[in-house]
Amino acid sequence: MAEPSINSTSLENKWMQIKRYSVLPGFTLASGFAITYLSLLVLIPFAALFLRVYQMSWPDFLQAVTAPRVLASYKLSLGASLAGALINMFFGLIVAWVLVRYSFPGKRFFDSLIDLPFALPTAVAGVTLTTLYSANGWIGRFVEPFGLKIAFTPLGITLALTFIGLPFVVRAIQPVLEDLEGEVEEAAACLGASRRYTFVHVILPTVTPAMLTGFALAFARALGEYGSVVFISGNMPMKTEITPLLIMTKLEQYDYQGAAAIALVMLLLSFVVLLSINMLQWWSGRRYVPR
């Protein structure tokens, strides 16, 4: 009789060590459900991707991820995402500045509309932007006479990716600008700095980490974006074919291995971007929070 009870208390002690004693109930139920759910829904499917690539031979893998058509798609996806994120970084700073510092009619309305690209389904964004920028669209018809084509060119892809990434930069910079105390600027002015000098040497360094974080988030989102781009890109191989679309094409041809290989390269890319976001946050936290 004594033995099992000793056993069960020592097991219980181990369990207590794992969850570090708390009076609240429900840890076993909640964490058990959550971890099973995550494993089934997220971990096992991801494992299938790694397993599929692992089963490929090295030359097959290299050939799948470095075919000329695939290389062209990396170049386009990276280039357009970078351009879109840069546009957003520039205009995002202005928009955030205006929304935090100035007052004008309709400010609340514009502020709440910033999140529209998060809320609007990507397919709707895709067909809308294509209609807007095509040769007889509301914007397209004004640039057409100048020989500028937007829809079905890399420029159109860049604009779609700008739309998708717009909230990231603005929402990253806004809280930092709100926390920036007027006293710091006053002090700079007292010490004889001009407004421009204050902006470049006081305000800009403070918002730079947030700006870069927003930039990286917008870039990462743009890299994987599919819905808003497929309509406006025209999808010409070697010219306007983004990497996610290429994965889709491979799948439609039942080339699961090729699709998995390209997907792995994209995963590695977004992993690098996410890692740099974490480094940025660590760097900015170290630099600005403790003073």
Add this chain to the structure above:
Amino acid sequence: MCPAKATSVKQSATSDPWWTRFVLISIALAFLCAFLILPLLLVFSQALAEGISAYFRALKDPDAIAAIKLTLLVAMAAVPLNTLFGIAVAWSVAKFHFPGKGLVVTIIDLPLSVSPVISGLIYMLLFGAQGYIGPWLIEHNIRIIFALPGIILVTLFVTVPYVARELIPLMQEQGSEEEEAALLLGAGGWRTFFQITLPNIKWGLLYGVIQCNARAMGEFGAVSVVSGHIRGKTNTLPLQVEILYNEYSFAAAFAVASLLAFLALVTLVVKQFIEWQARRREDRAQQEHQA
């Protein structure tokens, strides 16, 4: 100690001259109008381009009605499950300490950082005809890919993070003192949860659910991979937009798209309302603190 003309220096230190304000506000508003307002207006104007009766005829089309029903069904399956998961994982992460907590939080965010196409792909690799479980499923006549279960599974996958991400920081911030007090006063675990925890997190929970729902109804890329695009059967609303658009029935495509755009606007309004509630509660807490 500021120089003599203190007021004018202070003004120029923390505010900008009117022409700077004017130029910056103009740039910001022009950018927001071009990228957010024009697309939004375009959706509704294109939807009504052929008149109001054509608009309703497009929505009453049997395929459109089937798409609406399927989208609602998918959301009704995905949103409650992910809400339950969000609450369970937030309860374990925010109220307890256990090894591997950081890893759990990272895994929750994973679906947000991969391309929607990759989200669909990993399920194809598992359940597709050439996937790991696919042949067994075909043998037993179980349809997952190109059928409802597949659509629900990928939707679950892409919407995993939304509720959890809202609740974890919220519950961490609130701590567990109130729950501990309730337990000491003799309340049971469930009663503590329903009477203490749930009222405390209700606004964050609602916002998470709303975001989860918007994404579940609007997901395009991932669903597109696994749906098979069978008209009237496996077409959700975003896929219906794509099909109609590619068939050049623009007015009908935008009529369906207007439903999704309306959903996005409702999501934004609810978000504003929740933020307003939070601000009001903060003000009240401050007043009570002062009194």
